Amino acid sequence: MTMADETKLKIVIFGAFGAGKTTLIKTLDPESKHVEANCAGGTTTVALDFGRIQSYACRIHIYGTPGQERFEFAREIITKGMDGAILLVDVTSPLDGFTRHLSNTLQDAKVPFVVFLNKCEIDGANPDAFTGQFGLSEVRKVSAKDKEQCMGALLQFAGTLAPRPNGRNHT
Ligand SMILES: Nc1nc2c(ncn2[C@@H]2O[C@H](COP(=O)(O)OP(=O)(O)OP(=O)(O)O)[C@@H](O)[C@H]2O)c(=O)[nH]1
Numbered sequence: 320m321t322m323a324d325e326t327k328l329k330i331v332i333f334g335a336f337g338a339g340k341t342t343l344i345k346t347l348d349p350e351s352k353h354v355e356a357n358c359a360g361g362t363t364t365v366a367l368d369f370g371r372i373q374s375y376a377c378r379i380h381i382y383g384t385p386g387q388e389r390f391e392f393a394r395e396i397i398t399k400g401m402d403g404a405i406l407l408v409d410v411t412s413p414l415d416g417f418t419r420h421l422s423n424t425l426q427d428a429k430v431p432f433v434v435f436l437n438k439c440e441i442d443g444a445n446p447d448a449f450t451g452q453f454g455l456s457e458v459r460k461v462s463a464k465d466k467e468q469c470m471g472a473l474l475q476f477a478g479t480l481a482p483r484p485n486g487r488n489h490t
């Protein structure tokens with residue numbers, strides 16, 4: 320196998336404000352980069368997150384989007400050329416309209432996507448209340464702080480995406 324045989328994937332993470340997108344990318348790639356601003360005692364993504372994962376002959380570039388609705392322009396740019404998407408949902412709050420909108424948009428665009436139900440390790444979280452809410456999409460229960468679990472779920476999803484030796488042209 321040569322470098323040219325490597326599969327390259329661009330995966331983009333969507334989800335509402337505070338769903339855990341940045342946390343997930345930091346967990347998957349501790350050297351990932353993040354453009355954030357201080358916000359209500361924490362941080363919020365104002366541009367993007369970027370991480371890299373190498374697994375055998377698969378190189379994944381993973382992008383996080385801002386969850387605040389006013390950053391739609393940033394989501395549009397980051398979305399270009401994606402091979403697949405992850406919709407991250409915080410199960411400690413009720414399903415919101417923006418998350419539904421993201422789910423519908425991905426479905427309409429026929430982008431392969433998987434739903435990660437996040438923060439499942441928190442006491443009282445009830446992920447089962449969310450499982451039927453996303454049509455035929457696959458749903459995984461995770462904690463964005465659990466590396467082994469998130470890496471397993473990511474690589475399982477990546478394996479369902481059509482292999483593209485030499486990568487897709489991200490146009
Ligand atoms: N307990 C727990 N907390 C989490 C988990 N994932 C994220 N958080 C917390 O949730 C808060 C928001 O996480 P972020 O990763 O910044 O969320 P985000 O989706 O990137 O938010 P925006 O960029 O503002 O849209 C932080 O305080 C995280 O520590 C999780 O799986 N479990």
Ligand SMILES: [Mg+2]
Pocket residue numbers: 340341342363364383384385386
């Ligand atoms: Mg973020």
